[in-house]
Amino acid sequence: MEILLKEAIYHRPKDNYAYVCINGELHIQIRTKRDDLKEVTLFHGDPYNWEGKQWLTTTTPMRKSGSDQLFDYWCAAVRPPFKRLRYGFILNDGMETICYTEKGFYSEPPVDDTGYYFCFPFMNNADIFQAPGWVKNTIWYQIFPERFANGNHDNNPDGVLPWGSAPPTTTNFFGGDLEGVIQNISYLKELGASGIYFTPIFKAYSNHKYDTIDYMELDPQFGTKETLKELIEVCHKNDIKIMLDAVFNHSGFYFPQFQDVLKHGENSRFKNWFHTHEFPLVTEPMPNYDTFAFTPFMPKLNTENPEVKEYLLSVGRYWVKEFNIDGWRLDVANEVDHAFWREFRREVKAINPDLYILGEIWHDSMPWLRGDQFDAVMNYPLTTNILNLFAKQTITAKEFVENMTTVIHMYPKNVNEVAFNLVGSHDTPRILTECGEDLERVKQVFTMLLTFIGTPCIYYGDEIGLTGEMDPGCRKCMEWDPSKQNRELFEHVQKLIRLRREYPLLANDGELSFITPREHDACLSFTKSEDNGKTIIVVLNTSDAAVEYTIPFDLRGKTVKNLWNNEVLEASGEELVIHLSANGFSIVEFS
Numbered sequence: 001m002e003i004l005l006k007e008a009i010y011h012r013p014k015d016n017y018a019y020v021c022i023n024g025e026l027h028i029q030i031r032t033k034r035d036d037l038k039e040v041t042l043f044h045g046d047p048y049n050w051e052g053k054q055w056l057t058t059t060t061p062m063r064k065s066g067s068d069q070l071f072d073y074w075c076a077a078v079r080p081p082f083k084r085l086r087y088g089f090i091l092n093d094g095m096e097t098i099c100y101t102e103k104g105f106y107s108e109p110p111v112d113d114t115g116y117y118f119c120f121p122f123m124n125n126a127d128i129f130q131a132p133g134w135v136k137n138t139i140w141y142q143i144f145p146e147r148f149a150n151g152n153h154d155n156n157p158d159g160v161l162p163w164g165s166a167p168p169t170t171t172n173f174f175g176g177d178l179e180g181v182i183q184n185i186s187y188l189k190e191l192g193a194s195g196i197y198f199t200p201i202f203k204a205y206s207n208h209k210y211d212t213i214d215y216m217e218l219d220p221q222f223g224t225k226e227t228l229k230e231l232i233e234v235c236h237k238n239d240i241k242i243m244l245d246a247v248f249n250h251s252g253f254y255f256p257q258f259q260d261v262l263k264h265g266e267n268s269r270f271k272n273w274f275h276t277h278e279f280p281l282v283t284e285p286m287p288n289y290d291t292f293a294f295t296p297f298m299p300k301l302n303t304e305n306p307e308v309k310e311y312l313l314s315v316g317r318y319w320v321k322e323f324n325i326d327g328w329r330l331d332v333a334n335e336v337d338h339a340f341w342r343e344f345r346r347e348v349k350a351i352n353p354d355l356y357i358l359g360e361i362w363h364d365s366m367p368w369l370r371g372d373q374f375d376a377v378m379n380y381p382l383t384t385n386i387l388n389l390f391a392k393q394t395i396t397a398k399e400f401v402e403n404m405t406t407v408i409h410m411y412p413k414n415v416n417e418v419a420f421n422l423v424g425s426h427d428t429p430r431i432l433t434e435c436g437e438d439l440e441r442v443k444q445v446f447t448m449l450l451t452f453i454g455t456p457c458i459y460y461g462d463e464i465g466l467t468g469e470m471d472p473g474c475r476k477c478m479e480w481d482p483s484k485q486n487r488e489l490f491e492h493v494q495k496l497i498r499l500r501r502e503y504p505l506l507a508n509d510g511e512l513s514f515i516t517p518r519e520h521d522a523c524l525s526f527t528k529s530e531d532n533g534k535t536i537i538v539v540l541n542t543s544d545a546a547v548e549y550t551i552p553f554d555l556r557g558k559t560v561k562n563l564w565n566n567e568v569l570e571a572s573g574e575e576l577v578i579h580l581s582a583n584g585f586s587i588v589e590f591s
Contacts, residue, residue, distance in 0.1 A: 004093050008033035008071065009100060011089070013118045015366050019412040020123045022130055025077040027413060030062070030089050030100075032072050038094040040064075040074040044087035047114040055111050059090070066405035066514060073409045086117040131375035131418040132354045136508045138241060139450075139497050140457035141193035144426050145222055146173065146207045148460055148478050149180025157221040164477035168468070173207055174477050178223040178231050184480075185234055191463060191490070192497030195241040195455075197329055197358075199426055201228070204252055208426070208475075210331065211252030211298055215315040225323075232323055243327030243356060244319060248312050248344075249335050253297040273308050274299050292332060303340040312340075313347050320351045333359035333368065333377070341373040358420050369415050379419040379454060381407045386423055389524070389542060390445045391434040397524040397542055401514045408453075408512070417508045419454040426459070426475060430468040437467065440583035443492050444540050447585045448524075450496035451506045451538045463493040499563055499587070505529075505536045506587070515552060523549050523580070534591040536563070541580035551576045551588065560590040 010031040011017050017029045028042060045057035062074040078085070088101040088109060099109040101116045110116045150156070150163055156175040163174055178201070188196070200209035203217040218225055232242050251258055257270040265271070265279040275290035282288050283296035292298035302308050319325055328348065333341070341359075348355055359365065359374040363381075368374045382404070389400045408416060423445050424431045435441040442465075449456045461478050465486030468474040479485055500506045510528040515537075517523060522543035529535040541547050555571040562569055564587050569576060578586050 004036045004091060004098075005033040006105060008036070009091070011100070011118065013102075013120050015370065016410060016412050016415075018118070018120055019414075020128045021077075021412075021414050022128055024123075025079055026085060026120060026123060027075060027077050028062075028087065029065075029073060029075045029409065031409075032074065032091070034067050034070055034072050036093060037072065037091055039092045041090040041092070042076045042078065042087055043090050043099065043109050044078060044080075044085055045114070046080060046082050046084060047086045047119070048084075049082070053112075055114060057109070057111065062089075066409060067516065068402040068406040068409075069399075073405065080120075080123065083123040085120040086114040087120070088117045127371065129369065129371040129412060129414050131414070132356050134241070134354070135356050135375065135455050136417045137501075138195040138455050139193050139500070140195040140197050140243075140420070140455060141188055141191070142197045142199070142422070142425060142457055142459045143181060144176075144199050144208075144460060144475055145178065145181070145201055146176040146209075147475050148176045149184050149480065150175040150177060151179030151181070151183045152177055152223065152227075155221055155223055164479070168472045168475045168477070170472050171207070173221070175221070176477070177221060178218075178227045182227075182231050182234055185238055185240070188240065189238055191458075191494055192501070193458070194239055195243065195326070196235065197243045197327075197457060198245060200245045200247055200331075205254050205297075206252075208471075210247050211254070212247050213252050213254045213256075215312070216318060228323060232325065236324070241326035241356075243329050243358065244325050245329045245331060246316065247331040248301065248303065248315075248340075249332035250292040250298040250300045253299070255299075258299050272305050273302055275302055292335075300335070303336050309340060309343070313344060316344055316348045317351060320348050320355060324352075326352075326354075327356035327358060329358045329360065330374070331360050333374070334361045334363075334365075338367070338373065341368065345373055356418075364410055366410065369411060376415070376418045376420050376455070378425075379407075379421045381410075382419070382421050382452075382454070383423055383428075386445055386448055387434055390441050390448070390540075391431070391436075393542075396519070397517045397521055398519055400524055401516060405514065416453050417455075420457060421449060421452065421454040422457040422459065423449055424459040424462050424474070425457075426471060428474060429470050430466055430474050431459075431462050432465050433467045433469060433474075438583070439465070439486070439489060442489060444542075444583055444585055446489075446493050446496060447538070447540060447587075450493070450500050451536075451587065453508050453512055458493065463490050465489050495564075503536060503563065503589070505534065505589075506538075510534075510536075522547050525549070532591075534589070536587065536589045538585070538587050539578065539580065540585045541583060544582045546582055546584070547580050548577050549580055549586070551578065551590075553590070555590055558590045560588060563587045563589055 040062040042060040049056045060076045062076040065073050065075040099106045102118045103116045157173045160173045160175040203214040203219045204211050257273050260270045261268040277288045287296040290300040357375045359377045361377040365377040385403045388395045505528040510530045513527050515525040525539040527537045554574045555576050556574045560569040
């Protein structure tokens with residue numbers, strides 16, 4: 001009789017299934033059919049550690065770290081004394097056990113030859129994924145420079161409109177610039193932001209600047225290079241990091257090299273800078289050259305061309321070296337070849353090893369996150385799940401937990417700690433609009449974002465309740481009149497940021513665990529726990545009715561505190577019941 005579904009069992013000694021952390025631990029994960037097994041044990045030993053003909057092995061219990069709709073995930077952390085390991089898995093369904101190895105399944109663990117087993121050959125330090133240490137404690141604030149603040153009217157573009165006097169369109173300008181950011185650093189400090197992510201600031205035709213004309217020049221509507229240096233200096237003095245946006249997948253239509261190809265066709269010395277199909281180039285009805293999406297105004301760059309590669313690498317080096325930026329965000333990063341990104345990483349990290357490299361990828365990104373290309377990607381799977389639960393209300397708390405369990409187990413723990421988490425950007429509708437302008441649901445969204453693992457980002461104006469549909473609607477001018485700002489929402493976000501700083505368990509410390517809800521449970525809850533017994537539980541009521549939630553832990557003899565209002569709570573016996581208002585939340589610490 002089969003004791004388990006073998007086809008569902010998956011492990012490979014690489015990526016998220018076997019990886020080394022900077023603390024010297026080797027983390028090993030295996031996936032099995034949901035609810036198929038009672039326990040899993042890691043069977044392991046050094047491949048060269050023998051006494052006579054006896055291979056010396058040991059066992060380590062594996063922890064069930066989560067379950068999604070189909071699978072259970074089991075994890076263990078070990079410290080091989082000689083930095084190498086052969087290992088297998090003992091699988092127990094409560095009636096029988098079998099051993100799973102690289103060579104297949106056995107009724108007993110084979111001990112006559114280590115060749116049966118999965119192999120982690122050596123824990124080389126150079127192979128450890130290691131993002132800059134500062135990132136996981138950073139609160140990002142995304143600024144669309146044209147719409148944040150107009151600090152210098154002398155560099156206004158032609159036809160500029162009075163600030164906020166019209167809805168945003170794809171073609172209008174309001175004069176936002178870098179001086180406007182400098183003048184409002186105190187606002188960012190008040191909020192608690194510690195990093196700014198700018199959408200492109202290089203010379204370009206459009207208001208969004210993703211159609212670059214000159215990668216080596218600041219767009220004159222934003223100011224001068226001296227202004228940028230001043231901005232970065234002011235930010236660094238205020239402990240705020242700066243990340244710029246690099247658009248290396250494609251140039252703009254008015255990029256001089258592309259204009260040369262348009263003019264000279266097959267005789268242009270730049271014809272191989274782009275992916276051209278035939279000459280002369282045409283833009284309609286469809287461009288006969290590769291582009292971003294189908295727009296003829298963003299021709300795709302050929303990053304395999306040595307001249308293109310060196311040009312773009314020089315861009316990457318220049319802004320890091322000359323302006324001391326702290327990060328590069330890479331637009332449409334998945335459409336650029338891996339070889340280019342490996343070289344890009346080597347070049348910019350040689351100048352600043354602490355530089356953060358963030359790729360814009362909306363899907364499973366493991367191939368870019370092996371330590372040789374990016375430090376992180378934009379965590380749109382998290383965005384989707386948060387919006388579906390709190391804003392669109394199309395999934396249940398149970399489905400959210402299952403979906404997020406899949407997302408979390410897609411990557412190693414040290415990758416998840418620096419994932420760039422967002423709930424809105426220049427590419428998405430405003431979060432207040434997504435929530436049907438329900439303030440309580442928006443508060444829940446930010447509560448989830450700012451108590452979760454990763455490095456969270458707030459899109460400018462979301463914290464004061466700006467509204468707007470998909471771009472260009474989400475690119476409104478920032479509202480600077482306090483009487484027109486939602487100060488209640490601002491103070492909510494501000495308080496969450498302060499708590500995240502005061503209680504590292506609300507950031508990336510400790511072990512994250514979801515508490516699996518039943519099918520129709522209204523509450524989403526998860527814990528962050530330290531080995532010393534300290535735990536924080538975050539509970540969010542996703543319904544529009546008040547509920548009571550029983551904290552599922554024995555709290556006898558423990559100190560229990562509501563972190564939101566700093567109130568010490570009294571448990572009745574071994575249980576604590578907390579009252580949650582409609583779309584309310586609670587953050588409770590016990591130790």
